[in-house]
Amino acid sequence: MSFIPKSARIVKMIRFGYNQTRNTEASPDDGGALNWYTVMKRTLVTEAPQQTGKEITLAGWVNARRDHGKVMFLDLRDRTGIIQLVLSKSLGDARPEDVIEVTGTVRERPPEMVNPKIPTGKVEVAATRLEILTKARELPFPIDSDGYDIKEEIRLKYRYLDIRRPRMTRNLRLRSRMTTFIRNFLTARDFVEVETPILTKTTPEGARDFIVPSRLQKGGFYALPQSPQQYKQLLMVAGLERYFQIARCFRDEDPRKDRAYGEFTQLDLEMSFVTQEDILKLTEELFTRLVAEIFPEKRIAKSPWPRISHRDAVNKYGSDKPDLRKDKNNPDELAFAWIIDFPLFTKQSDEDFYHGSGGAKFAPSHHMFTAPHPDDIPLLERDPMKVRGLQHDLVLNGYEVGGGSVRIHRRDIQEKVFDLIGFTGEQKSQFEHMLTAFTYGVPPHGGIAPGIDRFLFAALGELSLREVMAFPTSASGQTSVMDAPSRATDEQLKELGITLRIRSQQDVYETIVSEIRKHNIAFKALSHKPVTTSEEAADVRGTPLSWGAKAILMYADGKPVMLVVAGDTKIDTRAFKTVASVRDLRMATPDEVLAVTGVPIGAVPPFGHIFGIPLYVDEKINLNERVVFNAGYHEKSIELDRSGYLAVAKPQTGKFSKPPKE
Numbered sequence: 001m002s003f004i005p006k007s008a009r010i011v012k013m014i015r016f017g018y019n020q021t022r023n024t025e026a027s028p029d030d031g032g033a034l035n036w037y038t039v040m041k042r043t044l045v046t047e048a049p050q051q052t053g054k055e056i057t058l059a060g061w062v063n064a065r066r067d068h069g070k071v072m073f074l075d076l077r078d079r080t081g082i083i084q085l086v087l088s089k090s091l092g093d094a095r096p097e098d099v100i101e102v103t104g105t106v107r108e109r110p111p112e113m114v115n116p117k118i119p120t121g122k123v124e125v126a127a128t129r130l131e132i133l134t135k136a137r138e139l140p141f142p143i144d145s146d147g148y149d150i151k152e153e154i155r156l157k158y159r160y161l162d163i164r165r166p167r168m169t170r171n172l173r174l175r176s177r178m179t180t181f182i183r184n185f186l187t188a189r190d191f192v193e194v195e196t197p198i199l200t201k202t203t204p205e206g207a208r209d210f211i212v213p214s215r216l217q218k219g220g221f222y223a224l225p226q227s228p229q230q231y232k233q234l235l236m237v238a239g240l241e242r243y244f245q246i247a248r249c250f251r252d253e254d255p256r257k258d259r260a261y262g263e264f265t266q267l268d269l270e271m272s273f274v275t276q277e278d279i280l281k282l283t284e285e286l287f288t289r290l291v292a293e294i295f296p297e298k299r300i301a302k303s304p305w306p307r308i309s310h311r312d313a314v315n316k317y318g319s320d321k322p323d324l325r326k327d328k329n330n331p332d333e334l335a336f337a338w339i340i341d342f343p344l345f346t347k348q349s350d351e352d353f354y355h356g357s358g359g360a361k362f363a364p365s366h367h368m369f370t371a372p373h374p375d376d377i378p379l380l381e382r383d384p385m386k387v388r389g390l391q392h393d394l395v396l397n398g399y400e401v402g403g404g405s406v407r408i409h410r411r412d413i414q415e416k417v418f419d420l421i422g423f424t425g426e427q428k429s430q431f432e433h434m435l436t437a438f439t440y441g442v443p444p445h446g447g448i449a450p451g452i453d454r455f456l457f458a459a460l461g462e463l464s465l466r467e468v469m470a471f472p473t474s475a476s477g478q479t480s481v482m483d484a485p486s487r488a489t490d491e492q493l494k495e496l497g498i499t500l501r502i503r504s505q506q507d508v509y510e511t512i513v514s515e516i517r518k519h520n521i522a523f524k525a526l527s528h529k530p531v532t533t534s535e536e537a538a539d540v541r542g543t544p545l546s547w548g549a550k551a552i553l554m555y556a557d558g559k560p561v562m563l564v565v566a567g568d569t570k571i572d573t574r575a576f577k578t579v580a581s582v583r584d585l586r587m588a589t590p591d592e593v594l595a596v597t598g599v600p601i602g603a604v605p606p607f608g609h610i611f612g613i614p615l616y617v618d619e620k621i622n623l624n625e626r627v628v629f630n631a632g633y634h635e636k637s638i639e640l641d642r643s644g645y646l647a648v649a650k651p652q653t654g655k656f657s658k659p660p661k662e
């Protein structure tokens, strides 16, 4: 047994083939019979400089390798840092990102070899044993840069490698320290951390819900919470008085620079028997201390934080989230501000998801549980747009990093707000439980929900919210590494009682082929490089442009229809409106194409019945001997006789094409 320094960390490792006993002291919990656990004495990189002259064992990744003939230098990286190893090649060889275990003696480097850039730069480890625990393939991208210039798609695909990047590791560590700080701060002030359900009913915050189908109640759906808003208010009715949660929120809304797609995390917080002042004070103290503790290099521009009325913010700064930094180029300046005195309502727009059933004019400016200013309650009847709400937004460096309010705690006022935003009947009954709860003794209450990702993103001046999330969803809604959403199996769908209108590309292709076969029609199946336009397609297929059957999904008076014209012509929408007696006609969006046909734009085949929609084929197609089209894939086409195509597709026909303008 080699000498083991006293300060060496003892790490219990579960042995799955990691069975070095040379540097371990076996002390199996089972008395040795199974030898299932061993205790490994491993020194961490940061501890090594204190072990000069002693033999230690290190484990980690090869950060870099420098070959000097018979000797080589390896930089070893563990979670605490980087250290230089000197090895004779006779011990073996290791490549960057291999996971190794090394035993050796810590020695001082000669003065001219000291590396002042790393904390361990005065020493190196002269290795006497090298074991490669696992080999690493070449990484798909470098991890020693900040990574901003690498395509995000690929970074997210290999996120576990991307996180090895020091900047990402730092962000995740800061995030963890931040949530730990918050937990300690709040629990010391009598707050209770409560987890609330993820499978729940709609809690609108103005976005679209994610819904999850129920197996036990076919046709029923859960909604993922846009926030724990209703639960935290119910916890106030329950008498907890002070609640918080590091809560995941789900919103199906388009991503923006400061908004990730799908999910994000908030510090959700609620208090009873408080005024707006109490909520602002607590939040301000929390973040002031958090900055001092976790971001000591940062300076808060102004304390106490400025409080600006919504009207003043808009008039003076042209924004309800003004950037109040004195020096916008200073990465260490944090300018917090409160925006207060918001109007309780804004005009309903198509973009918000409150759409009251009664075509109401008003949408909540924050959410529908925000209390009106007590002085303005009479205005709810007379002039709702003039009512101020007890809402407060937390702004940092030009970003809204949190919002909250004092809540309505009177049933009659809550009902009035439901009426004003047009929630009647079924929509209102979705919130009946709140109205019921409010009949059993509700304390006055209020709260706030600062975004964890948002705050970090703004404080660090990161380029996107995804830079402070471990496994974010891409802007187009693909999850990192696992690449969800993915298709459910037929079995799963059956159990849920769900029939999909969306098919897979393969289904579409196979359906077409089998239908053509059923008709005993000869056809040619072509594979080629992916194409998206008729011109490209004609080119790679080597067929005349006119043979191409261009299939275009449109919405005619709100219903999807398939229009087909020859590749060398264009749709004449006016003519089509007459042919099909349609008033309103528009192109489908790429999302709609995918939803209706299951295939991407450019791969849609000229059929209607397989998608359950009407099909119109332009007369010009009749001039063609043969017809050729992409059959569900950008790289697969089918070519057949015109009459064969018409026999399978059974379209309605008419004249609705025109030559393309050059």
Ligand code: ASP
Pocket: 205, 226, 227, 228, 229, 266, 269, 403, 404, 405, 447, 448, 449
């Ligand atoms: N539920 C609100 C939100 O998610 C915050 C709050 O009112 O406390 O924005």
